[in-house]
Amino acid sequence: MEISEITFLSGVYAPLICAVLAFAFSKFAGELAVKSVAFFGCAIALASSVLTAVFYAKNGVLEVSSAFGQMGVNGVSSAMYLLAGIVGFAAFLWTMVSPVKIRGISTYLVCMLFMQGGLMGMFASQNVLWMYAFHEFALVPTFIAMCVWGGENRKSAAMEMAVYLTLGALLALLGIIALAFVSTSTLTFNLRELADAFASGNIGAKSAGVIFAVLAVGLGALVSLFPLHSWAPKTYNEAPAAFSMLHAGVLKKFGLYLLIQVAVPLLGANAGLSMGAITVLALLNVILIGLCTMAQNDFKMMVSYSSVSHMGLCFLGIASMSVLGAGGTVMIMFGHGLSVAALFIFAEIIKSRFSTCDMPSLGGAYKNMPVCAGLFVAAVLANIGLPGFANFWGEISVFAALWSKGAAVCALAVSGIIISAIYGLRAVASIFFGAQSDAVKKAGNCDISWKERSPILILLLALILVGFAPKLITVPLDETLGGIPAYNLTDK
Amino acid sequence: MFSSILGCEFSDMWAMLLAPLFAAALSAFFLRRSKWGAAAVSVLSATFALILAMGLLLGESGDSASKSVEIFKLGGFSINFGFLFDEISKNMVFVVCFVGWLIHIFSVGYMDKDDAKGRFFGGLSFFMFSMTGIMLADNLFMMFIFWEFVGFSSYMLIAHYADTEYSKMASKKAFIANRVGDFGFLIGIIWCYHVFGTTEFGAIATALKANPSLALTPMALLLICGFLGKSAQFPLQVWLTDAMAGPTPVSALIHAATMVAAGVFMTVRLGVVGLLTPVASGFMVLICSLMAMCAGFWALGQRDIKKTLAYSTLAHLGLMGVAVGLGAYGIAMMHLTMHAFFKAALFLVAGSVIYACHHEQDMFKMGGLARKMPITALAAFLATCSIISVPFFAGYYSKEMILNISLLSLVNEYVNASVSDVSGLCRLGALGAFKIATFAFVLIAALLTPLYMARLFFAVFLGKPMSEKAVKARENSLFMTIPLVVLGVFSLAGAWGAVFGGLKWLGGKMSGLMPLSAENFMAFSQTGWEHFHKMIEGDVLFDWAGAMLLVCTLILILIAYFLYGRGEDKIESDHPIMYHILEKHGWFDDVYNYYVLKVQQRFAVLINALDMLLIQGFAVKGLALISRLLGLVIKSWHVKWVSSYVVWMVLGLLAAFIILAV
Incomplete structure (x- = not known):
């Protein structure tokens, strides 16, 4: 096994092994031991994801068989693998430095490590069934964490999430099995072999269309496509910060990832009808959920809704069925994952400092915490797609790609930039600007420490780096997507 | 400079672009609490940019388009960064770097006692970076990226006094109004990309020369939305007056001299490559002339010195828009340049006065400052003469030109329709009425300028001090007075190089500081006038009109003295309803x-x-x-x-x- 392969696989194995170790330690060793094990798990995952992305960008091929089936990356998954590594590490760091004390931190960290292992595996796998399995594996800790460490309404939120996501995943599984059944006689789930089987082309257009529709509905529920979205805001609002970060930032992207990597490349040519439906629903995500976001008074709830709203743009990019659109979607996923994770950190900071996230009762917090205010503005602007941050490239690509769907669709999607500016700046203004409210005055001088800044800085640094040098992500992405026929039907 | 030292592709333009960004990053991350650090770094970077700009302006002749660098590519779609350094950008570069540098120096004095210097100067440097990007951009996508950056810097600087409810509202409003404009702008750019396969100005110009029918009116109108947002024209004008919540140097640099003019600059770019269709141009003329007139009236309904000036900025941006709409791109750029000089001077005067009066902004609580602040008053006098177009002052040439081309286009309509008498104009129908209306708007806008400017000058500098603060006012430090004097001199003499052809500055390379405008202006003044005079068969209409205008200006100054010369607003005290209508500025808010x-x-x-x-x-x-x-x-x-x-x-x-x- 070559060193690059070991590095790559360690990103999946390390969090899982560390999770098992930490679980074993937690019985007799102290918290410190568990924390250091968790640190190693997340740090190795981060290092692995960065090195893998670098290696893949340089050499262009990375495949290896593992205990979890065939693993490897392409342009799409190397970006997502990197995202999982960064957000996972930031979530761990934040758990360590957060002002909110967590009871039973050892178990919390074990859950996080298992989840991190699942997330890394999800993007590393090249076997569709394993991708699915890793996704489910990452979902279980989310559920546990919500039930144990969640907010006031955690029970009902967890229940709703479980129902939606289980049903969605079930449909997706059905679609995946159908894929394997109709394409090959040997029943393989290996992505490469599936692609070959589909390319040889003995699958009816009708069944391909049906399978795609099943996958789209199932995965749509996982990514909170309108009207299957109502679980998402509640979940993020109730889940503890680290899990909101990991779920909204990374895990939720699984549905989109599967669409880009599996469903569209294999079935895209026959998915016209579903794509039309997705376009309409995704526009509703952008506009209707965007309006819902504007109506939120609670900052954390607003971030949760905005995350749902942004998923609309991702779906639109996929529905445009082009390298530009799909690539834009990956860029949005990457940028959004980082920026929304940062915003969930801010939500917890605000909640812990002023004991409320209710925006009308806040105001003028800039005086108490100037550094926090600056970083907050950066995160919000990243989230609403200002140039200089990764999200911008994704949004502009999706908008440009949507032109092929008609000027009206494009214009409706672009209206998202106004809606997001309204709620984003409203949040900045009502929390940090203006006269100090009572709640804020009471808190006194309470700027964030260097420790608390560290996870935010990591996330923002990645956003700005990709924002100023998008080619770090797009060069491999362009190559991979350019090689997939389904994305090159309309491109000249 | 750099390519010879470093021996690589890193050109002076990259240095000019990135130096302020570097300064901004340095101030934001390391000099947040430093007393002088941020100011020093920021001023140094502005000086550096000015030196590079002058080097470029004096060094090269002719247009240059540098090799563009691909920044982003997915599928067939790519976004490149490249520099287009032609007459228009040369003009703009000089304005921004020179006026920007002076305002940086002024800020050192003005922000002396501020706690958040790092944030302020960081923002100022970031703005210089973004603005340079807009000026040098060789394609629309690059321009849009920097367009968003200037929007952000404007937002942050308006929110400088973030603890006030006013700047909280104003910053949000500015950003969102700009985003509404950018919504159309972005769709227009994407449309443009799909029509031409590129958004590079050179390529678009070539394509349009071969096939002019590629220029579509709806596309042009969408692109103009960007101008409506950034240059604050109908119906997005509401943000500009509230943007005065920011520190005064910011108002001078961003919300008067440069950023708001970026909209005009952009439409000039569009016009020169041929993207503005006749209907789109007509739309611009109508919107902008209406804005120019209304803003002139609304300026009379403000007691706040900065808001009065902000309305005047709206009016002048409207005049520039009219020039663009009439196809006189050189004249639009010339007025942009002159406006940058005299409006920056006026805002710095306002800053100087506000600073001396301890942040009193109500003009009618000042008064009698001419004796206490003679240098400021002198600069104010020069700039005011320039803005109300007293002959031989810089503003006279550009503003008269806009009036004249507006009249000319009206007369052209009249001649082309071969109607023998003036009454026949009525029979020209809608187009004739449109031309008459827009000319009337422009004329009224021009006539209102002396009224509101004299009001300001009388209230602030003449009469008796109307408040305790005004009594104690005294002249400011050299940091503030030197930029004032320099800008005052430019308000007087800025156009001389262009007008008096014999006066060649620096080997003709900087003739009149505005190469394209100079050329156009000269061309227009020779052939244009001849043509014009031939058309009206020796009629002395122009001379007569010019003289009338001057007389009207004098009369209006007298009226202003009668109305406002006694340290109070007669309209406000005697006709409260009328004042209320002016003050409400069309109930847009x-x-x-x-x-x-x-x-x-x-x-x-x-x-x-x-x-x-x-x-x-x-x-x-x-x-x-x-x-x-x-x-x-x-x-x-x-x-x-x-x-x-x-x-x-x-x-x-x-x-x-x-x-x-x-």
């Missing part, structure tokens, strides 16, 4: 506020409630209820029938057989 609070926000709340009720409540809870009921039914069967397993198994097998058989 009231309508928008009503819309935002009562329509938009309520609609959002309604959608949210529907989402809660229909999707989360009805569908989700309903489904849960059904499944629970089903569960109850099945459970009850389970309990009653002991042999139910067998029954279910048989039923299942039967079903399976039926399915397989079919």
Whole structure:
């Protein structure tokens, strides 16, 4: 096994092994031991994801068989693998430095490590069934964490999430099995072999269309496509910060990832009808959920809704069925994952400092915490797609790609930039600007420490780096997507 | 400079672009609490940029387009960064670097006692970076990226005094109004990209020369939306006056001299490559002339010195827009340049006065400052003469030109239609009426300028001090007075190089500081006038009109003295209703506020409630209820029938057989 392969696989194995170790330690060793094990798990995952992305960008091929089936990356998954590594590490760091004390931190960290292992595996796998399995594996800790460490309404939120996501995943599984059944006689789930089987082309257009529709509905529920979205805001609002970060930032992207990597490349040519439906629903995500976001008074709830709203743009990019659109979607996923994770950190900071996230009762917090205010503005602007941050490239690509769907669709999607500016700046203004409210005055001088800044800085640094040098992500992405026929039907 | 030192592709333009960004990053991250650090770094970077700019302006002749660098590529879509350094950008570079540098120096004095110097100077440097990007951009996507950057710097600088409710509202409003404009702008750019396969100006110009029908009116109108947002024209003008919540140097640099003029610069770019169709141009003329007139009236309804100037900025941006719409791009750029000089001077005067009066902004609480602040008063006098177009002052040439081309286009209409008498104009129908109306708007706008400017000058500098603060005022430090004097001199002499052809500055390379405008201006003054005079058959209409205008200006100054010369606003005290109408500036703010609070926000709340009720409540809870009921039914069967397993198994097998058989 070559060193690059070991590095790559360690990103999946390390969090899982560390999770098992930490679980074993937690019985007799102290918290410190568990924390250091968790640190190693997340740090190795981060290092692995960065090195893998670098290696893949340089050499262009990375495949290896593992205990979890065939693993490897392409342009799409190397970006997502990197995202999982960064957000996972930031979530761990934040758990360590957060002002909110967590009871039973050892178990919390074990859950996080298992989840991190699942997330890394999800993007590393090249076997569709394993991708699915890793996704489910990452979902279980989310559920546990919500039930144990969640907010006031955690029970009902967890229940709703479980129902939606289980049903969605079930449909997706059905679609995946159908894929394997109709394409090959040997029943393989290996992505490469599936692609070959589909390319040889003995699958009816009708069944391909049906399978795609099943996958789209199932995965749509996982990514909170309108009207299957109502679980998402509640979940993020109730889940503890680290899990909101990991779920909204990374895990939720699984549905989109599967669409880009599996469903569209294999079935895209026959998915016209579903794509039309997705376009309409995704526009509703952008506009209707965007309006819902504007109506939120609670900052954390607003971030949760905005995350749902942004998923609309991702779906639109996929529905445009082009390298530009799909690539834009990956860029949005990457940028959004980082920026929304940062915003969930801010939500917890605000909640812990002023004991409320209710925006009308806040105001003028800039005086108490100037550094926090600056970083907050950066995160919000990243989230609403200002140039200089990764999200911008994704949004502009999706908008440009949507032109092929008609000027009206494009214009409706672009209206998202106004809606997001309204709620984003409203949040900045009502929390940090203006006269100090009572709640804020009471808190006194309470700027964030260097420790608390560290996870935010990591996330923002990645956003700005990709924002100023998008080619770090797009060069491999362009190559991979350019090689997939389904994305090159309309491109000249 | 750099390519020879470093021996690589890193050109002076990259250095000019990135130096302020570096300064901004340095100030934001390391000099946040430093007393002088940020100011020093920022001023140094501005100086550096100015030196590079002068080097470029004096060094090269002719246009240059540098090799562009691909920044982003997905599929067939790519975004490149490249520099287009032609006459228009040369003009703009000089304005921004020179005026920007002076305002940086002024800021050192003005922000002396501020706690957040790092943030302020960081923002200023970031603005210089973004603005340089707009000026040098060789394609629309690059321009859009920097366009968003200037929007951000404007937002941050308006929010400088973030602890006041006013700047909280103003910063948000500015950003969102700009985003509304950018919404159209971005769609227009994407459309443009799909029509031409590129957004590079050179390539578009070539394509349009070959096939002019590629220029589409709706596309041009969408692109103009960007101008409406950035240059604050109807119906997005509301943000500019509130943007005065920022520190005064910011108002001078960003919201008067440069950033708001970026909209004009952009439309000039569009016009030069041929993207502006006649209908789109006509739209611009109508919107901008209307704005110019209304803003002139609204300026009379403000007591705040900065807001008065802000309305005057709106009016002058409108005049530039009229020039662009009439196809006189050189004249638009010339007025942009002159306006940058005299409006920056006026804002710095306002800053100087406000600083001396301890942040009093009400003009009618000042008064008599000419004796206490002679240097400021002198600069104010020069700039005021320039803006009300007293002959031989810089503003005279550009503003008269706009009036003249506006008249000329009217007369052209009249000549082309070969109508023999003036009354025949009426028969020209809609187009004639449109031309007459727009000319009338422009004329009224021009006539209102002396009125509101004299009002300002009388209230601030003449008469007696009207408040304690004004009594104690005294002249400011050299940091503030030197930039004032320099800008005052430019307000006087800025256009001389261009007008008096014999006066060649620096070997002709900087002739009049505005190469394209100079050329156009000269061309226009020779052939244009001849043509014009030939058309009206030796009629002395122009001379007569010019003289009339001058007389009107004098009369209006007298009226202003009568109305405002006694340290109070006679309209406000004697005709409160009229003043109220002026003050309300068309009720735009009231309508928008009503819309935002009562329509938009309520609609959002309604959608949210529907989402809660229909999707989360009805569908989700309903489904849960059904499944629970089903569960109850099945459970009850389970309990009653002991042999139910067998029954279910048989039923299942039967079903399976039926399915397989079919």
